[in-house]
Amino acid sequence: xxxxxxxxxxxxxxxxxxxxxxxxxxxxxxxxxxxxxxxxxxxxxxxxxxxxxxxxxxxxxxxxxxxxxxxxxxxxxxxxxxxxxxxxxxxxxxxxxxxxxxxxxxxxxxxxxxxxxxxxxxxxxxxxxxxxxxxxxxxxxxxxxxxxxxxxxxxxxxxxxxxxxxxxxxxxxxxxxxxxxxxxxxxxxxxxxxxxxxxxxxxxxxxxxxxxxxxxxxxxxxxxxxxxxxxxxxxxxxxxxxxxxxxxxxxxxxxxxxxxxxxxxxxxxxxxxxxxxxxxxxxx
Amino acid sequence: xxxxxxxxxxxxxxxxxxxxxxxxxxxxxxxxxxxxxxxxxxxxxxxxxxxxxxxxxxxxxxxxxxxxxxxxxxxxxxxxxxxxxxxxxxxxxxxxxxxxxxxxxxxxxxxxxxxxxxxxxxxxxxxxxxxxxxxxxxxxxxxxxxxxxxxxxxxxxxxxxxxxxxxxxxxxxxxxxxxxxxxxxxxxxxxxxxxxxxxxxxxxxxxxxxxxxxxxxxxxxxxxxxxxxxxxxxxxxxxxxxxxxxxxxxxxxxxxxxxxxxxxxxxxxxxxxxxxxxxxxxxx
Numbered sequence: 001x002x003x004x005x006x007x008x009x010x011x012x013x014x015x016x017x018x019x020x021x022x023x024x025x026x027x028x029x030x031x032x033x034x035x036x037x038x039x040x041x042x043x044x045x046x047x048x049x050x051x052x053x054x055x056x057x058x059x060x061x062x063x064x065x066x067x068x069x070x071x072x073x074x075x076x077x078x079x080x081x082x083x084x085x086x087x088x089x090x091x092x093x094x095x096x097x098x099x100x101x102x103x104x105x106x107x108x109x110x111x112x113x114x115x116x117x118x119x120x121x122x123x124x125x126x127x128x129x130x131x132x133x134x135x136x137x138x139x140x141x142x143x144x145x146x147x148x149x150x151x152x153x154x155x156x157x158x159x160x161x162x163x164x165x166x167x168x169x170x171x172x173x174x175x176x177x178x179x180x181x182x183x184x185x186x187x188x189x190x191x192x193x194x195x196x197x198x199x200x201x202x203x204x205x206x207x208x209x210x211x212x213x214x215x216x217x218x219x220x221x222x223x224x225x226x227x228x229x230x231x232x233x234x235x236x237x238x239x240x241x242x243x244x245x246x247x248x249x250x251x252x253x254x255x256x257x258x259x260x261x262x263x264x265x266x267x268x269x270x271x272x273x274x275x276x277x278x279x280x281x282x283x284x
Numbered sequence: 285x286x287x288x289x290x291x292x293x294x295x296x297x298x299x300x301x302x303x304x305x306x307x308x309x310x311x312x313x314x315x316x317x318x319x320x321x322x323x324x325x326x327x328x329x330x331x332x333x334x335x336x337x338x339x340x341x342x343x344x345x346x347x348x349x350x351x352x353x354x355x356x357x358x359x360x361x362x363x364x365x366x367x368x369x370x371x372x373x374x375x376x377x378x379x380x381x382x383x384x385x386x387x388x389x390x391x392x393x394x395x396x397x398x399x400x401x402x403x404x405x406x407x408x409x410x411x412x413x414x415x416x417x418x419x420x421x422x423x424x425x426x427x428x429x430x431x432x433x434x435x436x437x438x439x440x441x442x443x444x445x446x447x448x449x450x451x452x453x454x455x456x457x458x459x460x461x462x463x464x465x466x467x468x469x470x471x472x473x474x475x476x477x478x479x480x481x482x483x484x485x486x487x488x489x490x491x492x493x494x495x496x497x498x499x500x501x502x503x504x505x506x507x508x509x510x511x512x513x514x515x516x517x518x519x520x521x522x523x524x525x526x527x528x529x530x531x532x533x534x535x536x537x538x539x540x541x542x543x544x545x546x547x548x549x550x551x552x553x554x555x556x557x558x559x560x561x562x563x564x565x566x567x568x
Contacts, residue, residue, distance in 0.1 A: 104415060125409030129449045131388060155474045163460055165413045172456075172468070176447055179472040181479070184456070188463040190439045195465070 001254040003145050003224075009264035012144070016271055017057035030278035031060040031088040032116065032271075035078065037101075038068040043094050050092075053267050059274055060087065068098040075101060076109050083111040089281050090116035090274035113281055116273040118170065127173050134273050139171040141265025142203060142224045149222050149254045150201070153178035159196055160184050161212070161242065162205035167226055171203055192216075204242035214247040223248065223255040226262050285538040287429050287508075293548035296428070300555055301341035314562035315344040315372040316400065316555075319362065321385075322352040327378050334376075337551050343558055344371065352382040359385060360393050367395040373565050374400035374558035397565055400557040402454065411457050418557050423455040425549025426487060426508045433506050433538045434485070437462035443480055444468050445496070445526065446489035451510055455487055476500075488526035498531040507532065507539040510546050 020030060032054050036047050047063055054061035064078060082091045091114045097103050107115070112122040118136040126133035135143075150156070158180040162168040172182045180201065185192055187206075196202055196216040204212050205226035217223060227242030241258030249255050256262055304314060316338050320331050331347055338345035348362060366375045375398045381387050391399070396406040402420040410417035419427075434440070442464040446452040456466045464485065469476055471490075480486055480500040488496050489510035501507060511526030525542030533539050540546055 104413075121406045121409030121413060121415065123409065124412050125405030125407065128408050128412050128453055129388075129405060131405065155472045157474075169412055169457075169460075176453075176468060176470075179470070181467065181469050181473040183465065183467040184460060185465050186460075186463070188439045189465040190441075 001149075002249060003149065003254050003256045003261060005141075005145060005256055005261040006264045008145060008148055009141075009268040012265075012268040012272060013053060013057050016268075016275055019275065020058040027282070028087060029058065029060045030090075030275050031062070032090040032092065032274045033082050033085070033088040034061070034063045035066070035075070035082075035091070035093045036063055037066045037070060037075070037094070037097060040096070043096075047094055050267055050270060054271060054274070057271060059271060062088070070098075070101075072101045072105065075106060079106070079109045083109075083114065088114065089278035090114055090270075092117055092270070114277055116270055116277055118273065119165070124165070124170070127170055130177060134277060135174065135269075136166055136170045137266045137269040137273065138167050138226060138262065139174055140269045140273075141262055142167075142171060142226065143174045144269070145224060145256060145262065145265060146201060146222060153180050153201075155179065155181065156200040157181045157183065157198055158201040158203065159199035160203045160205065161192070161196075162186060162203075162207070162226070164205065167205045168203075171205070175201070206242050208242055209240050210242070210244040212243040212248070214244060214251055217248060217252050219251060219253065221252045223252050224262060225256050225258050227258060228263065285433075286533060287433065287538050287540045287545060289425075289429060289540055289545040290548045292429060292432055293425075293552040296549075296552040296556060297337060297341050300552075300559055303559065304342040311566070312371060313342065313344045314374075314559055315346070316374040316376065316558045317366050317369070317372040318345070318347045319350070319359070319366075319375070319377045320347055321350045321354060321359075321378070321381060324380070327380075331378055334551055334554060338555060338558070341555060343555060346372070354382075354385075356385045356389065359390060363390070363393045367393075367398065372398065373562035374398055374554075376401055376554070398561055400554055400561055402557065403449070408449070408454070411454055414461060418561060419458065419553075420450055420454045421550045421553040421557065422451050422510060422546065423458055424553045424557075425546055426451075426455060426510065427458045428553070429508060429540060429546065429549060430485060430506060437464050437485075439463065439465065440484040441465045441467065441482055442485040442487065443483035444487045444489070445476070445480075446470060446487075446491070446510070448489065451489045452487075455489070459485070490526050492526055493524050494526070494528040496527040496532070498528060498535055501532060501536050503535060503537065505536045507536050508546060509540050509542050511542060512547065 051061045082088050091110050107119045112120045118134040123133045158175040160168050160171050163184050163186045172184050175182050193216050202223045209229035209231050225241035225243040229240050335345045366372050375394050391403045396404045402418040407417045442459040444452050444455050447468050447470045456468050459466050477500045486507045493513035493515050509525035509527040513524050
């Protein structure tokens with residue numbers, strides 16, 4: 001079975017739109033502020049899509065653009081203004097940042113209640129401790145895709161390839177909370193193939209094109225492919241995941257395609273986090 | 285090989301004592317404040333030992349005792365006073381707390397720089413993200429014991445039994461950072477024995493007396509036993525770990541005994557955290 005991320009992401013946006021529509025006309029609308037520095041083409045495409053979908057569902061979205069020469073202290077001033085701005089409930093700083101700006105420092109300046117990327121140490125810590133928190137968008141999207149297929153995760157063995165702060169580590173926390181046994185693997189792991197063969201759930205987020213082969217997975221496995229790799233094949237440029245999709249798709253219980261799997265979920269989860277942050281802030 | 289936690293913990297205290305002795309006579313001494321509520325006998329023993337060892341190595345230690353009837357808001361006031369008290373660099377609230385007090389709330393009121401238990405969400409998040417942080421004492425003690433035996437963790441498979449915030453989860457972060465492949469197991473895990481048999485490092489923190497049997501481990505395994513279980517055997521009361529020590533000790537590469545393994549390390553790591561917090565606070 002192919003997991004239709006595009007459709008599931010759209011359904012989520014529909015639900016969010018409905019909920020936003022039902023807010024009383026007099027109340028302030030949910031607002032998302034995105035800080036974009038420089039002119040990295042990929043970042044511009046991401047931000048444009050975030051803006052488009054936010055508007056579509058009724059979130060007030062604003063992009064603050066700055067030149068790469070912006071000083072760290074001035075960027076922090078902008079963040080502090082947004083922290084205090086009652087019209088914005090989510091603040092996102094588009095990564096990567098220019099090399100003279102420390103991303104850890106910047107992220108820690110965002111007030112945790114508005115940290116819709118879920119990267120602030122307080123949100124990371126609360127997720128790890130099983131407290132309420134804003135959850136990073138990509139692993140949260142993976143989790144929602146899994147929930148479409150798996151009614152009860154208890155006792156399943158989840159294998160995660162990749163231990164990034166953005167995906168692998170928060171993914172592990174989400175799956176532990178669902179009572180999975182969780183194995184986190186990475187570039188230093190030995191016997192990766194053998195470990196993958198024991199997975200009921202496989203999350204591939206290694207950033208290596210088609211690294212997971214058909215003989216790495218057992219037939220009941222649900223495979224979530226987080227990879228986005230640009231390759232050239234038979235003279236054609238194309239985007240592929242970390243999983244050898246064509247050779248695996250018929251073999252496993254379910255799998256996400258690339259593109260059209262995890263990718264579309266990420267923006268929908270960002271909008272979901274913005275609404276979550278909004279409700280929390282407005283109710284306080 | 286039996287890992288002598290008592291000796292390694294004592295060596296650590298000697299090193300800390302030396303370092304504290306070398307601080308200039310005019311500078312303020314490192315200080316640890318412990319809040320103890322009620323009269324739980326186990327808590328009183330722990331706190332007494334903490335005080336004793338702190339004094340022994342030159343840490344200024346104070347225990348604030350309160351009746352179980354103390355109100356949450358008054359406890360928070362005490363914590364705020366300690367946060368601002370320049371003579372204390374570590375604050376520890378002895379758990380468990382009376383049921384009318386929310387431990388999460390209390391822990392989050394301790395300023396992260398003085399949170400020597402490493403339980404504040406900011407410290408938990410920084411540990412997870414690979415940033416500088418204060419690390420919970422028990423897993424940090426386990427980690428130091430492992431470092432005595434294992435020169436290079438890279439690619440080793442670490443299996444952790446138990447996913448608590450106090451031990452299992454921070455243990456996973458410490459071992460991931462050392463390039464281990466990490467599997468976190470718990471009460472819902474299936475095939476626990478088979479998983480343990482693949483472990484190069486086994487951390488048993490399940491709270492079940494002698495649950496890990498001799499046929500669960502392979503001969504090159506290093507076993508760290510976090511369990512402290514009071515049982516009766518042949519009419520005698522005794523304390524045993526989560527590992528069937530007598531039947532495993534000859535089989536594996538190395539193992540910690542209970543008592544005399546992880547236990548003594550925990551207090552030494554608390555003192556280590558207090559000195560770490562002190563140095564950071566004083567240098568700022």
